[in-house]
Amino acid sequence: MTYLVRGAAPLGGEATDLLLGDGRILATGPDAAREAPSDVVRIDADGLVALPGLVDLHTHLREPGREDTETVFSGTRAAAVGGFTAVHAMANTQPVADTAGVVEQVWRLGRDAGWVDVRPVGAVTVGLAGERLAELGAMAHSAARVRVFSDDGKCVADPVLMRRALEYTKAFDGVVAQHAQEPRLTEGAQMHEGVVSAEVGLTGWPAVAEEAIIARDVLLAEHVGARIHICHLSTAGSVEIVRWAKSRGIDVTAEVTPHHLLLTDELARTYDPSFKVNPPLRTSEDVAAVRAGLADGTIDVVATDHAPHAVEDKDCEWSAAAFGMTGLETALSVVQATMVDDGPFGWADVARVLSVTPAVIGRVADHGRPLAVGEPANVTLVDPSARTVVDGAAHLSASRNTPFAGRELPGAVLWTFLRGRAVVRDGKPEDA
């Protein structure tokens, strides 16, 4: 199938036409209509923004092990509807993705589902237990070609193991993505430690638990000469540390989640576990700092940390509930709300933090590329003028634990093309 996308604005710039076919962008501008075959499918994209397909560095797909909450199929279908064309599948599955066998299984499931490209993340340590390094090289050299390694959900707390992991991954151009949480400082913690935790009587999680690990690890990365990535950075102090590390030339990148760009610990007053997440929602000062850090490039990317959970693990009292929120289907809207409509970003900046840079960090070929002739046709068409009230029941994820339910958010993904194939049309997955 060949598609003629008429009048879309690439990266929010001047409107033009795009001809997509044979998996590639075949032509742009006046050439597109001229070169279109007679059976071309025309898409009126007036008022739509064209972006390179989004790339998520941090997605929990839950397969193998918790297929009741998400599968590779359901999660990648939700991702496509959210405008993504590639996702990194986190390693905290059951069994843990700590062998070439498991990462190849996840990679194959992703390929067979066909919604987005799935890049499995390999665990840093066996069973995420933080004791022995997993077979990092075997995962890197497997069919899944793992480049991102993370014990996400758990911190690689042992500095000797962290050092070794940085040394090994450097050898094959990989990166360790650290879930920065000093475990001794967060025992029993339920939410951000501050005024609100004291008032509602929940055990607090101090900002320093995150910041201490980031400070340690950027220094370790400098010592070893390796690159390092920081998962879901959430505090003003963390932004300062990463800014300092970058100014020193340390090869560090960092991500922020949509929920940490928009929500604060005030929401814990509701005792609604939809707002329970790791790291916890922080203060409005932290939200301002992560927005500023994303705006000035200290924070490189937005990553969803899509963390689906079963109803029984969320529909219970706060302290018994699981940590985590879904995010694939709302990420672009939250970035538009916080950084475009209410911030300094243009659409080229959105493409940078949600596609171009995550593809570079994850070493994902064919994604985050310019919308130019000859490039792979991984393209997302967005209507920035749309307004939607979020309804978890309408989401395609197998889980419903969105923290944005009932909120009106801007923007809607109308079309997602994976290598020229329309996997989402008019906002719906192609099989619907």
Ligand SMILES: NC(=O)N[C@@H](CC(=O)O)C(=O)O
């Ligand atoms: N973010 C969360 O609150 N939970 C994640 C783990 C993680 O990202 O640390 C999960 O796997 O549920």
Ligand SMILES: [Zn+2]
């Ligand atoms: Zn994490």
Ligand SMILES: [Zn+2]
């Ligand atoms: Zn996570």
